[in-house]
Amino acid sequence: MNAVPVPALPNALRPKAMPIARHGEPQHGAAPVSSVQTRCGTCNLREVCLPCGMQQLDMALLDEVVYTRKRIKRGESLYRLGSGFESLYAVRSGFFKSRVVLEDGRDQVTGFHMAGEVLGMDGIGTNSHTADVIALEDSDVCVIPYSHLETPRLRHQLHKVMSRELVRDQGVMMLLGTMRAEERLAAFLLNLSQRFVARGYACDEFHLRMTRDEIGSYLGLSLETVSRLFSRFQDEDLITVQQKHICILDIPGLRSMMSRDQD
């Protein structure tokens, strides 16, 4: 998840009543699934997650389906290349990366995934997964057994999620195919910011969960280039960087960096 050139997630879908919080440590504590808090109908991620846009009534159906949680420790994998496909997963808390590996050992990060995003759809086609998904911090996911997604509403909902994912991929291809390094990083930061906002966090301050190396892999750049660009953006008062802590100072500035004119 995470396209780039200002992808989907229209304002209308933003959770309205969600408090703006600093995006520091994740609030863990996976309540047992029986608890009210963890049903889809009351989950505060429902507006960004699979149920996004669904009626209360249909959401009750989804509650029937989502009855397991799974906890993944930092560094462990949710699934791996070649493992059998049975379920989709919705990120409940935490942060993941997905990674594709080539035969000769080269690999690339193909996405970063945060709360509310749906994982595992790569497995539907061939009944086995085509990527590794690895937790970048201790995380929880809701397990959604694919075979239980039976109602037309739920299937349509899944189509929508998959379709958005296809659109996101277009964005990433665009990024990798046509953008220069500084444009890629600006797009990356704006995209992250936007996704945090959609989850009720501040748009201008957040913690990166991934290393420079992982960012570079995702953006098709070397880690050194990523580091240099962070420094340069800081010099230009677009952002401040302290390790993994980022403050965005000038969103319009970053945005204008993406339209190739100034230099």
Place this chain on the structure above:
Amino acid sequence: MNAVPVPALPNALRPKAMPIARHGEPQHGAAPVSSVQTRCGTCNLREVCLPCGMQQLDMALLDEVVYTRKRIKRGESLYRLGSGFESLYAVRSGFFKSRVVLEDGRDQVTGFHMAGEVLGMDGIGTNSHTADVIALEDSDVCVIPYSHLETPRLRHQLHKVMSRELVRDQGVMMLLGTMRAEERLAAFLLNLSQRFVARGYACDEFHLRMTRDEIGSYLGLSLETVSRLFSRFQDEDLITVQQKHICILDIPGLRSMMSRDQD
């Protein structure tokens, strides 16, 4: 459509009884849909198209859904960025490219699409399309009204197609993010070859339907680089090139070019 590092489409799915034909001019002549030849159940693309892997019985269902054809002339578009989403399309004959355009006018080719491939899934998420799809030669598509895809079997089938598309996109990201120019072009040629084989055409000889510029856009390279690489591959007896006519002489050679060792 068209991933790169040897994506899906296992041998088992290849049309067995299909004659090996040189892939020259497309056989046009869109029969009226009432004709037996054009029903999904008897269509000779059924093993690579939406019905791939379905039972004869389920295919009858699909026949109920697919009742319109649409003819697109070379250079015209099947749909465009922003146009409303109503239907999916299966390429019946011909060749398409899809293209994404950025605000500042830059664009990129995000895929090439040949017979049997399904188009339009980008529109499901937001009810409007996010790319332009343009015919590279006179083409026919089967129109599949989305609202008519109602049975569980058909919806699952669509999931599979979309999922494979997601996997393909991973391949393209890999290509754009980690491969060098020669690797990209080798991957591109092998992928094309493979897709022609799956359609019953020769694996080693085909006509490119797209310009060097379009290949370059798709691969994140300049048209000059594409041209130079074609020449170099020819010097190295990997292929022969005459305009858009390609013969692949050394498939293992091309394949080894993709594992970064020799130079």
Place this chain on the structure above:
DNA sequence: GGCGTCGGTTGATCTGCATCAAAGAGTACG
């Protein structure tokens, strides 16, 4: 609290590919 490891920064150098340029080949069209 010292030490080792991992991640990050910054500098110097190298190179793959873009860009600029110009000429040639194929094709469409009046």
Place this chain on the structure above:
DNA sequence: CGTACTCTTTGATGCAGATCAACCGACGCC
């Protein structure tokens, strides 16, 4: 059938970003 496109090829040059290298700071561990 010649003219004017568009597409392709090939050469010369320049630069963005990779690579190599060294150092530094943060964090985890004994």
